Amino acid sequence: IQYIMNCKLDYIAIRIAKLIDTLGYNAIPIASSNIWRYRGFMDLDANFAPDMSHIYAATCAGLGQLGWHGLTMTPEYGAWNRFISIITDAPLCATPMYEDMKLCDMCGECIKHCPTDAYRKEVNGVKTIEVEGRTFRFANKNLWRCAWGEHFDLDLDLEIPEVVNEEVILENIRKYGRRGGEMGCCLKYCLPEHLRQDGGEFTSTYIRKKHAYASDLPVHRRLYDDIASCAQRYSVDNIAFLDEETLNSSGIDYKNVFSPAKGAVVYSISIKNTKTVLPAIELINNHGRGDGVIDESISPVKRALSLFNGFANLDITRTLENAGFQALNSVNDAEKYAEIAGLITNEDSQAETEDEIVVYGVVLTSASFKRTIFTGLQEPSDNPRMSITENLLNQIREEGSEYYAIVPAERMEALSEKIASVKEGEKLFLVRDKNPPFREYAPQVREDQRRIYKPSDYLNNAKSVIIFSLHFPGKVTEMALKPPAYAVGPYVFATYQTNFELALSGFKICKYLQDKGYNAVMTPDLTGIGGDIGSPRGLLYDAFCNSLEAVEAGLGRLAANGICYTQKYGMNQRFMAIITDAPLEQFRSNEEQFKGDETEENKITAYCEECRKCIDACPAQALKWENAVDIELNGVTYKWIPTIGLRCDWAKKYALCGEEGSKYTGSTTEVPVPERIDSDNLSTALKTSDIVLKFRPTTAERCIIDCPLNLGGVLR
Secondary structure, three states, X not given: OHHHHHHHHHHHHHHHHHHHHHOOOXXXXXXXXXXXXXXXXXXXXXXXXXXXXXXXXXHHOXXXXXXXXXXXXXXOOEOOOOOOEEEEOOOOOOOOOOOOOOOOOOOOHHHXXXXXXXXXXXXXXXXXXXXXXXXXXXXXXXXXXXXHHHOOOOOOOOOOXXXXXXXXXXXXXXXXXXXXXXXXXXXXXXXXXXXXXOOOOOOOOOEEOOOOOOOOOOOOHHHHXXXXXXXXXXXXXXXXXXXXXXXXXXXXXXXXXXOOOOEEEEEEEEEEOOOOOOOHHHHOOOOXXXXXXXXXXXXXXXXXXXXXXXXXXXXXXXXXXXXXXXXXXXXXXXXHHHHHHOOOOOOOHHHXXXXXXXXXXXXXXXXXXXOEEEOOOOOOOOOOOOOHHHHHHHHHHHOOOOOEEEEEHHHHHHHHHHHHHHHOOOEEEEEEEOOOOOOOOOEEEEEEEOOOOOHHHHOOOOOEEEEEEEEOOHXXXXXXXXXXXXXXXXXXXXXXXXXXXXXXXXXXXXXXXXXXXXXEEEEOOOOOOOOEEOOOOOOEEOOOOOHHHHHHOOOOEEOOOOOEEEOOOEOOEEEEEEEEOOOOOOEEOOOOOOOOOHHHHOHHHHHHHHHOHHHHHOOOOOOOHHHOEEEEEOOEEEEEOOOOHHHHHHHHHOOOOHHXXXXXXXXOOOOOOOOOOOHHHHHHHHOOXXXXXXXXXXXXXXXXXXXHHHHHOOOO
């Protein structure tokens, strides 16, 4: 639940920040979690320090007060909240500090129930924070002790030493391995006095008193609609409400899972499993870890399904709670409930999913629902006066894209041939770490060759390619790695969240085309020219992915570093491609106007040739001007420096160059790039990786963040 709350907060923050950005103000969203400086950094002596404390920010913004445990408590939920922050220069109205009542009464529940005894042992006095004349005092705990089980997943049944630090934690992981995480018991057992209700036999903690309780009247019919409407936002196709009689006859021991349950909400999200010409695993040959697994961080479809499922589950639960009912989300065995609800009609559910990828979700609740089902929630509602192309373009605009195009597949076929003459067969190393997180890197290196793909490798009868972008606030890039904040975190967050937003939007667009009877496949890297970036949210597709494709589609111009530059957003956007057999009309939004003679058209190339700052900035020397080639895109000839893939991966995929960003979160990894990279020296380098931070590398793209085109609007 806390994981999906973090994802939902990230989803909200990037959208608010983009809104502020489009209104003409600067905004820097800060990641909800997982981007920290585990150790002290420069003159910052705090451990596990984020770029900005959402807990402190929430108190400063008047949402609540800091409790003894150091968490912000609110009058509505106590400590049962998570927060996210956006820094902006927009002239907003400040909300007052909260002071209606004191929320922490020093009841001692957090002290008593902490499984690592973090409030009694290794406590270095009291921390004091003053905000607008108000003083907040809380325990100055040793956060390494606090993180024993919650972060590092160490067994809480082990004897925890009197002194806990990084070395002690890593030693215990080497000896005993990891058992599994614990939720923060300081949060679990904390409620302000006015919200406490004895849990009795149901739970060892308190039950939270609600501001509203459901009556014994039949469930209001509007609640069915509210839940269906909420789920519809997250691509849910069908949603069923199960009554107690149906649950009792199902054979599922649901009462043992959630004793107050009298009903359930069950739903399904699906997308057609379009068969590609080349197997899916081959189409991501240039990406991932080389272990033959299409994991969530590489497959945009899997990423979208996971996020939509989590968001639907979370928001259905919150809707029920707000209506006064009890609810439990993330219930296991969702497929069993889906069978009872009639959402799985084929006895062999595996056979049913050969042509479809489906996920199911279930929420148990005290609401006494009548058995009801809503189907076809995602059926297209087109404007009959508009063509399929016009309806599709409306959907792309609704997803927040301002740069998008539809081009004939043949144009991208020709582009692939141009790229293949330069990049086809380039040596790549794909690495799998055989050890789990927080253990020494144990690399398994597989050598491969870059393959360049064409639309016809995805679909036999490919007719059209849709390219669309989503941007992020430019201030994020401008401030990246600059003193005094050395803010690599916001840049990493903006890029990974934009990757995820593209997956969510691409999922909806593919689903629309499929529901109209066509095949559609989305890819973050159509030609396969791009690479990966290491991040706290897994591997990401880098900015080279779909950049040449976007320029060929007429959405921008090509900088020498290989990144698509647009007049409005510079390089602060990423692109998704969708290949389809739908006979769509050609279209290009916000056309980049190349006015004047040929010299003016090539102004960007002339500027790059004189500047070359991207070359100087790359700590791995992956860009060399002598490697520049001429490439014609959308009728314009550009100078393009193809990256040296092995060197680029050394810096940003494997975080071996601290200057690419990782050193600004305190990483100790720093390995000079050898003249010639081979599997042996790559393995040797990876074995020196910072054991703690190898799990969550924070790498930027120096060829972008140091580029003057991004910082000064030279060509805008």
